[in-house]
Amino acid sequence: MDVTTEYQDKARDIAAMFRDSFTVSEGPEAGQQIAALVAEMLGTVSAQDMHVFSAMEGAEVRASILFTRMRYPEDTRTVFILSPVAVAPDQQGKGVGQRLITHGLAALRESGVDIVLTYGDIAFYSKVGFTQITTEDAQPPLPLQHPHGWLGQALADTGFAPLQGPSECVPPLGDPDYW
Ligand SMILES: CC(C)(COP(=O)(O)OP(=O)(O)OC[C@H]1O[C@@H](n2cnc3c(N)ncnc32)[C@H](O)[C@@H]1OP(=O)(O)O)[C@@H](O)C(=O)NCCC(=O)NCCS
Structure with missing residues (x-):
């Protein structure tokens, strides 16, 4: 499978792939919700604040991941x-999934990103380098419903020293339901 960072003319297909994936794993309502979220992210977040990677088989989108900027105004590091x-x-x-995430993390490291956070199941994300972190290591933008799902990894050689101060995510992720 080839990996592409192109998403403008694939936004509908990417959103539809998210809908299908989450409909199977979490039900139709979750499928619709994630498709709307992805469409909003692809349509509104600026290119400098977002990296999108899709695994393609011919013209078909088989997997996608989105990285968006997190702002820690009191910290100098670049966080996604x-x-x-x-x-x-x-x-x-x-x-x-593992290959696409590994590819994306390498590209972000190349572009100078210091730290990547995520929020999910450590059983999966530990396979691509994430470890559990606390809200003292990195303040989330909104209160976490599942603090054990708060994960991070340093891409820079300096390691994961705690991020200073409060944070902001991109507006589409700013719904308390997601946290
Ligand atoms: C979770 C998901 C992204 C994993 O991608 P994938 O390509 O299926 O996973 P990979 O084949 O790369 O990795 C499989 C490994 O991860 C583990 N794994 C896969 N999905 C998992 C899940 N939902 N929870 C925990 N572990 C999971 C498997 O146990 C497997 O481990 P093994 O290789 O030791 O057997 C994919 O299954 C998916 O899209 N699921 C539905 C949507 C979702 O849950 N997205 C994540 C939340 S944003």
């Missing part, structure tokens, strides 16, 4: 959050 992530239902369990 990985969210959301989806692999098409018939492509899951074949290593596609």
Whole structure:
């Protein structure tokens, strides 16, 4: 599978792949909700605040991941959050998710990103370098409903020293339901 960072003319297909993936794993309501979120992110977040990677099989989107900027105004480091992530239902369990995330993290490291956060299941994300962190290591933009799902990793050689002060995410992720 090829990886592309192009998303402008694939936004509908990417959102539809998220809908299908989450409809199977969490039900139709979650599928609609994630598709709307992804469409809003792709349509509104500026290119400098977002990195999108999609695994393509020909013209078909098989998996996508979105990284968006997190602002820590009291900290000098560059921070992004990985969210959301989806692999098409018939492509899951074949290593596609891990390969796409590993590819994306390497590209972010190249572009000078220091720290990547995410919020999800450590059983999966530990396979691509994330460890559990606390809200003292990195303040989330909104209160966490599942603090054990707060994860991070340093891409820079300096390691993961705690991030200073409060944070802001991109507006589409600013819904308390997501946290
Ligand atoms: C979770 C998801 C992204 C993983 O991608 P994938 O390509 O299926 O996973 P990979 O094949 O790369 O990795 C599989 C490994 O991760 C683990 N894994 C896969 N999905 C998992 C999940 N939902 N929770 C915990 N572990 C998971 C498996 O146990 C497997 O481990 P193993 O190789 O030791 O057997 C994908 O299954 C998916 O899109 N699920 C539905 C949507 C979702 O839950 N997205 C994540 C929340 S934003």
